[in-house]
Amino acid sequence: MTERVDDRWFGDWIGYSAAATLASVVLILANPISGYPRTIVSAGLVLALFPVYWYLARPSRAGIRGNTWRAWTYVGIATAVYFAAYGLNTWANIALFIVSPQFFLVLSAIPAAAAIVVINFGGVLVRWLVGDLDPGDVAGTLGLTVLIIAVSVYFSNRITAVTKESRERGLLIDRLREQQREIAELSEQQGAAAERERIAREMHDTLAQGFTSIVTLGHAVQGELESDPATARRHVELMTDTAQENLQESRRIIAALTPGRLAESTLEQALGRVAGRFEEEAGVPVAFRVTGTPRPAAPALEVVALRVFQEALANVRKHARAGAVDATLAYDAGSLALTVHDDGRGFDAGAPRDGYGIDGMEARVREAGGAFALTTAPGAGTRLRVVLPAEPIGEAP
Known part of the structure; x- marks a missing residue:
């Protein structure tokens, strides 16, 4: 199962890969110990790894530590290209600073560690095959290679672990923000609902009852205008008083909604x-x-x-x-x-x-x-x- 990464982190890693590749090419060209033709070819091979990584194994395609066929293809190509570049100019070993973290990004821990062991010991074998390794230097070279492997495995694994933790923290922060917004919305909705309920009670206990009384008195007055004018006038006075009370109540409710x-x-x-x-x-x-x-x-x-x-x-x-x-x-x-x-x-x-x-x-x-x-x-x-x-x-x- 692959682990996806966000665009911001992906951009940061691509920037590092590009910068490290450029620095490696400059260092190789600045040290033409095997002659300029071989050095130029060595630098060109290291430079060619960047577009290959971009196409085959960058995180947006292969995921983080996904062990996909694209990831394994890149590991194989990068190993072969490194051996060829290292055989042409030993300064090409600086490219290990590029491929070691990449191996840990596209492969899980054990396969990535195995690939780093192969590429480092393979480099020693390449030096021996091209005649650049004296018999007396074999022990020291092997010891230094083991140290480099240990450091590469440790720090590359830590880089990817920290990257994964940072991504998980970012996702957690996003979820917390969303929950905060939801809580704020729920609190606001509950407050609005409580306020609507309070206003509804106020209107029911005052305005609605008053209007009911006015309607009842109005119906009574219609039948009393001719048969009992005195009673009708008294009911009209009651209607007027009730209407005035309702007007006062409505003003009081509005005032309660308005800050002092x-x-x-x-x-x-x-x-x-x-x-x-x-x-x-x-x-x-x-x-x-x-x-x-x-x-x-x-x-x-x-x-x-x-x-x-x-x-x-x-x-x-x-x-x-x-x-x-x-x-x-x-x-x-x-x-x-x-x-x-x-x-x-x-x-x-x-x-x-x-x-x-x-x-x-x-x-x-x-x-x-x-x-x-x-x-x-x-x-x-x-x-x-x-x-x-x-x-x-x-x-x-």
């Missing part, structure tokens, strides 16, 4: 108070300004803007270590835009996050039909911009 800061003030005033309190409590100056012509917007949209502003400043206080905050509330023809920019330490927007503040803000804005944009980088501060589709609903006070 917006109950008796405009959005820009509420945001200004939030900014002022933040500056007093956190000691971080906030430059808050309003552009465009202020006007009332839908209460739900103003609530979204207020909540986002509060959460943005809370994040600045908890994480940013900022020296100053710049905030702008902009009124355009058909939209309401809120921008919050701090000069703090910033963060990696793609890294896993512990809390749900940013995700919660984005979800709230998306549900309101708005656009959410977060720009940040380590050491570069954070800029949050929210645009809500706020059509005018009245004249500015």
Whole structure:
């Protein structure tokens, strides 16, 4: 069973193979100990291994430690090419830094170790056959070869093991991110469901019962207008009183859904108070300004803007270590835009996050039909911009 790799890791490994191949070719050409013709051919053979590996055994085709026919074909070709290049110029043994990790990438541990033993001892045999190995150097060469084999097996196996562990950690992080998003969505759905249930109870216990009374009285009045005008007038008065009570109850329910800061003030005033309190409590100056012509917007949209502003400043206080905050509330023809920019330490927007503040803000804005944009980088501060589709609903006070 093969183990697939992601594109980023595959690109890194191909980059290493290309760099190592180029370095080996340069070293061989820089040491023409067997003459330039043989050295050039030796370097060309080493260089030819890269396209062969790319086609036959790169991870995207053969998988990691897959023992496929492509992998075995590459191992055979690489071994033969290495022997030929080594026989032409002994500096070609530098190519072992390329093929040893490759063998461990495309074969499982035992076959890869066997292939490394063969290619190293085969190199000693090649030196002996071409007459480059003196009898007195055999023992030392064999000992050095055994050491090279041990080091190659150990480090090549560790490289692939660490690579596999890193890939598994990456997959685990992706799964954790997905679970965090699911948990955030479930929490938001449960909160919304609880709020809908509460509002439904309020409406049932007040508005629905009041409207039922009005309908009942209306039917009674229809039969009393001619036969008993006095009773009809009394019932009409009761209908009026009930309607007024329902109106008050509806206002109370709406007020319960609206933050206290917006109950008796405009959005820009509420945001200004939030900014002022933040500056007093956190000691971080906030430059808050309003552009465009202020006007009332839908209460739900103003609530979204207020909540986002509060959460943005809370994040600045908890994480940013900022020296100053710049905030702008902009009124355009058909939209309401809120921008919050701090000069703090910033963060990696793609890294896993512990809390749900940013995700919660984005979800709230998306549900309101708005656009959410977060720009940040380590050491570069954070800029949050929210645009809500706020059509005018009245004249500015």
